[in-house]
Structure formats: structure tokens, C-alpha cells
Amino acid sequence: MNDFTTRAVHGAGLVPGESSVPLRPPVYETVAFAFDSAQSIADAFAGRRPQHSYSRISNPTVAELERRVQELSGGLGVLALSSGMAAISTLILTLAESGANLVASRFLFGNTVSLFTRTLAPWGLETRLVDMTRPEQVAAAIDGNTRAVFLESISNPQLEVADLAAIAAVSRAARVPLILDNTAPTFYLCPARNFGVDIELLSSTKYLSGGGTSVGGLIIDHGLFDWATSPRLAKGAAAYGPFALLATLRREVNRNLGACLAPQAAAAQILGLETLALRIERSSATALALAEFLQAQPQVQATGYPGLSEHPGHALADKQFGGRYGGILTFDLESQAACFACIDRLRLIKRATNINDNKSLAIHPASTIFGEFSPEEQAVMEIRPGTIRISVGLEAPEDLMADLKQALVNP
Numbered sequence: 001m002n003d004f005t006t007r008a009v010h011g012a013g014l015v016p017g018e019s020s021v022p023l024r025p026p027v028y029e030t031v032a033f034a035f036d037s038a039q040s041i042a043d044a045f046a047g048r049r050p051q052h053s054y055s056r057i058s059n060p061t062v063a064e065l066e067r068r069v070q071e072l073s074g075g076l077g078v079l080a081l082s083s084g085m086a087a088i089s090t091l092i093l094t095l096a097e098s099g100a101n102l103v104a105s106r107f108l109f110g111n112t113v114s115l116f117t118r119t120l121a122p123w124g125l126e127t128r129l130v131d132m133t134r135p136e137q138v139a140a141a142i143d144g145n146t147r148a149v150f151l152e153s154i155s156n157p158q159l160e161v162a163d164l165a166a167i168a169a170v171s172r173a174a175r176v177p178l179i180l181d182n183t184a185p186t187f188y189l190c191p192a193r194n195f196g197v198d199i200e201l202l203s204s205t206k207y208l209s210g211g212g213t214s215v216g217g218l219i220i221d222h223g224l225f226d227w228a229t230s231p232r233l234a235k236g237a238a239a240y241g242p243f244a245l246l247a248t249l250r251r252e253v254n255r256n257l258g259a260c261l262a263p264q265a266a267a268a269q270i271l272g273l274e275t276l277a278l279r280i281e282r283s284s285a286t287a288l289a290l291a292e293f294l295q296a297q298p299q300v301q302a303t304g305y306p307g308l309s310e311h312p313g314h315a316l317a318d319k320q321f322g323g324r325y326g327g328i329l330t331f332d333l334e335s336q337a338a339c340f341a342c343i344d345r346l347r348l349i350k351r352a353t354n355i356n357d358n359k360s361l362a363i364h365p366a367s368t369i370f371g372e373f374s375p376e377e378q379a380v381m382e383i384r385p386g387t388i389r390i391s392v393g394l395e396a397p398e399d400l401m402a403d404l405k406q407a408l409v410n411p
């Protein structure tokens with residue numbers, strides 16, 4: 001081994017089991033993993049031995065994130081993916097097929113609406129949009145071709161809170177899995193499994209990434225659904241039992257679609273997870289103070305925040321999120337022009353999309369996240385031209401109030 005390049009490529013070789021233990025999980029920035037024999041690589045490919053082989057399928061740093069999320073969420077198992085949208089699209093492509101339908105909330109994240117009604121519709125998947133505050137509408141929309149019921153724990157930007165246990169009772173009676181996008185409160189505030197949610201999804205880009213560091217998504221199977229009754233997963237259930245969904249995702253659908261999380265992003269998100277509770281507590285308390293402050297401003301026509309006692313979902317939010325309501329609030333001014341002027345005057349709060357960054361962010365949803373939808377479509381989704389959304393960060397409440405006060409001053 002005297003050749004320069006041969007030595008440069010192989011080095012001295014990593015020494016496994018060295019005595020120094022790193023306190024931060026190492027970033028396994030590698031595509032493939034070496035095996036000690038042809039038989040052991042064959043065993044890994046056949047699933048007879050759980051071993052990392054290729055980082056599109058699994059990676060030790062990503063697995064560490066998955067393990068920590070599994071412990072904290074109480075799930076049966078977790079798959080981390082490259083984005084929240086990857087988590088949603090990969091999950092739906094695993095559960096549904098052409099000719100099937102989804103029963104989904106009429107209030108969904110803009111890109112999720114677009115995924116269901118624009119990207120997946122031409123492949124033969126129908127989406128039936130319902131009012132999730134009326135479980136009887138959900139029950140009426142479900143039929144023999146329904147593959148999932150889908151909603152968000154706090155819809156954004158409408159901030160609707162539905163009764164998760166009531167929706168879970170409807171979907172369980174119909175033997176259809178209930179999917180909850182739990183991005184806004186996360187499993188720290190909202191223990192989805194306790195309310196009967198079968199599959200929890202998160203955009204880990206938001207609170208989990210620890211301050212807008214990295215894009216990522218999570219699928220958590222809570223182990224409550226019998227996959228033997230699922231048309232797409234019955235075969236997987238015969239082979240993997242309760243792990244049918246997770247195994248089919250990892251060993252087939254996500255392996256084939258390839259939306260894997262990068263190990264560097266997983267390391268950032270592990271670090272973010274360690275301060276998740278502190279940041280949610282802080283931004284939730286500040287958001288409540290800001291919502292009360294905005295209510296008292298003469299230019300503000302309406303303030304939306306589940307922590308306000310007059311919010312229609314307040315009692316449910318109390319029950320489901322333990323008296324903290326997350327970092328997103330909205331307020332309405334008289335027009336889009338008034339919103340633009342207010343946003344343009346902000347000095348501390350950043351003009352940016354994204355939510356749950358450490359920095360507070362402001363956006364006008366109708367002209368951005370929902371800009372691809374017509375005014376009529378926006379009206380159905382209750383996206384109003386006069387609404388500003390604020391994602392509350394970790395700054396001192398009085399600094400944020402001062403910034404909003406000066407931005408609201410001159411109409």
C-alpha cells in the first residue's frame with residue numbers, strides 16, 4: 001500500500017470501539033457501509049440482519065434522530081425524510097392507489113393542498129375536503145375506497161383546532177388510518193397517540209430543527225392501526241406484522257422514491273430536539289402576550305390565536321396541548337395594502353416564510369403560500385387578503401411589541 005492515492009483513500013482505517021466517547025452523535029457522512037463477508041451483505045439486503053448498507057435507506061446519524069423521536073413521541077417507529085412534504089407525499093403514495101380517496105381537512109398547509117389536488121389528482125387519487133370540526137362530515141365522506149383521514153393539529157393560518165379523539169373514533173369505526181400533521185405543536189405539546197392518531201407527521205424543518213437550520217420530515221407510526229386491513233399493506237402485514245407500514249416505507253417506497261434525510265441535517269435536528277421544550281415554552285408564552293397586545297391595537301380588526309379565550313378552538317387546545325398554544329398567531333388589518341405597509345415597516349421581525357425559527361417572522365399568506373390559488377379557492381380555505389401571520393421566536397416580548405407598535409402606527 002505505497003501508492004499515494006491508495007493511501008489517501010483508505011487511510012489507516014477507522015478503529016471501531018475507541019475508548020473516547022463523543023457527547024455529540026458523530027455525523028456519519030458516508031454513502032455506504034463495509035461488510036465483513038459476502039454473506040453478511042446478502043443478509044443485510046434480505047433484511048435478515050438490521051445493518052446499515054446505503055444511506056438512502058438508513059444511516060446511523062439519521063437512525064439516532066429516529067430513535068430519539070420514537071422515545072419522545074411514544075411511537076412504534078419513525079422514518080426521517082428529506083422534508084415535511086416528502087413525509088406527506090411518501091406516506092400517501094404508500095397507503096393509497098389510483099381510484100382511492102383521502103378525506104382531508106379543508107384547512108391544510110398550502111403545499112399539502114397543492115400536492116393532493118394538483119400533483120396527485122392526475123394519478124387517480126381523489127381528495128374530499130371536509131370541515132374537521134364536524135366529525136359527522138368526516139364520517140359521511142368516508143367510503144370503501146378511503147385510504148386515510150388527514151388533518152393538522154393547528155391549521156395554518158386559520159388556526160383551527162379539531163377534536164382529535166372524536167375524529168379518531170370516526171376513522172377507527174371505518175377502519176381507515178388517521179394521519180395527523182403535528183408540525184405546529186409537535187409531540188412535545190400534543191401527544192397524538194393519546195388521542196388515537198394512527199400516524200403522526202411532522203415537518204422537522206420547523207420547531208425541531210432548532211432555529212431554521214435544516215429541512216426535514218418525520219413519519220411516526222403509533223402502532224394503533226391493524227395494517228392487515230389496509231389494501232396496500234396487507235402483504236406487508238403478513239411479513240412484518242405491526243411494522244408493515246414502517247418496513248414498506250423503508251424497504252420499498254422511500255427506498256424507491258429516495259427522499260432520504262442527509263446525516264448533517266439529522267445531526268442539526270438532534271441538537272434542535274434537545275432544546276425543543278425550552279423553545280416551545282418560550283415562544284408560546286410570548287405568542288400569547290403578543291396576541292393580547294395585538295387585540296388592544298385600534299388598527300387590528302381581528303386576532304387569531306388558540307390561546308385567546310374567545311378562540312373557537314380554545315377549550316380543545318387546552319385539552320390537547322396542555323395550556324400552551326404554539327408560536328403562530330395571525331392578525332387582520334383592513335386590506336392587503338395595509339398588511340404590506342405594516343410588513344414593510346417591521347425592523348426586528350423578519351419578512352420570511354417558515355415558522356418556528358428562533359427569530360420572529362412575518363408573512364402575508366394570501367400573496368405567498370396560498371398565492372397559487374384563485375380568490376375563490378382562497379375564500380373556501382378562509383385565506384383573507386387582510387391577514388398577516390407572525391411566527392413568534394425567542395426574542396423578548398417587549399422588543400416584539402415595540403416593533404409591531406411602530407409598524408402599525410401610520411395607516
Ligand SMILES: *Cc1c(COP(=O)(O)O)cnc(C)c1O
Nearest residue numbers: 083084085109181183203205216
Ligand atoms: C412547513 C409545513 C409542511 C411542509 O414541510 P417542509 O419541511 O417545508 O417540506 C407541512 N405541513 C405543515 C403544517 C407545515 O407547516
